[in-house]
Amino acid sequence: MDSQMYQSKDDKFIPMTSISSGKVREARSDVSYYTNQIVNVIFIGSAEGWVLVDAGMPKCGEEIRLVAEDIFGANAKPAAIILTHGHFDHVGGIVHLIEHWNVPVYAHPLEFPFLTGQQSYPEPDTSVEGGMLAKISSIYPNEPIDITPALRELPADGSIPHLQDWRWIHTPGHSPGQVALFRESDATLISADAFITVKQDSMYKVLVQKKEVCGPPVYLTTDWRAAYESVQKLAALNPQLVVPGHGTAMDGAELTEGLRRLVNEFETVAVPEHGKFVDKES
Template identity: 30%
Template sequence: MNWVRMPLGPIQTNAYILSNDEKFCLIFDPGSEAIKLNTYIKEKSLKPLAILLTHAHFDHIGAVDKVRKEWDIPVYVHKNEENWLTDPSLNGSALLTGQNITAEKADNLLEKEEDLEIGPFKLQVFLTPGHSPGSVSYYLEDENLIISGDVLFKGSIGRTDFPGGNHEVLLNSIHKKLLSLPENTLVLSGHGPETDIMTEQEENPFINGFTL
């Protein structure tokens, strides 16, 4: 399995492309710059199967429609945020950018923690709310990595001052779902560089000392 991080847009939101040796791939959080993302996929001769969203804030959905239409692939998002894709007042774009950033409705709604099989890819969906009510993380156990969106960053955690955010809920999500993973699990975050569970357990000042 191969993965690439592609920071996109004015606040450099990380999109991720996971691919296998047969060139099939999954796209996570295409937040902006659809041309850049689609061009990379074409240059690498990849075959996209789906778009998976960790959550539906504007900076994670801005390129969804152009990428979806280019490759004719389905979009996954949590049910709690199905309306955020179409509503700028919910996804934060109207408030924070003064623009109406939207996407068409998702094709598949996630409602519970479950195993997903999309082509050759096997993922576990973890419900990790707190940054937003429908935040999810995608865990690939065989690859020893988790795509956490804006839940956990290198040395930091997601903001909780947006509508629907909750600091205590976020910390519970981090401790119960992410920090329970093997210490060498790679964390692919929504912004900034990758990290791993051990590093955050030992060094992250936002989660050290928190008790459930």
């Protein structure tokens, strides 16, 4: 693969962790997720054929590759990588993985400027209402990566290459081209950061992985109206199990009731009282 690919120019190790870091958990017989520090990397399929969803925190490429071999066997290689969006904690190992595996990477075209070196994300909002992880968010990388040679558009019909039973759903708000993945046959949802199951701005709750249905991370969500519409869209699917971008998998009544509350009380439980992305909408 082309050596001109690169991680962001502000790429650096972020010293954050949680009690779930380093754990692989099975959500379905063919869906496992690995918590890389504070973010989930998802493996869909079996040793006969599988796909990786997202690429973790900065400097984690080798770690993810070794986890894949633990799950699927020596020299395991996915058919493709799907990126739910391009924030630093979802693409941190992507260049290493592409160079090692030489596989295509699929994303929504609205994320392409951030994945082809053309445009930086807005800087994280340290002024937003929230906990310690929001206050120190200025340390998070926001400059673009460039994986142009490997990058492909997700099919416009909602299908996902190499995942016949799944479809992708556009869920903007947290980022312009964020997508979720859904399998109707068993109502399994990969929600990315459209909604998550840990309050991501709270250092304590992230550390102990306190389980609760929450809106998207406040310090990187730039369009709260779109974020609300995305939550509504996912709730309407009536998911029975979710594997989020952050937090632990959730199912049953806990998920149903938590998601209902998030939709009904989004303005008070998800949207911060102040912040530069909130204030521009008021």
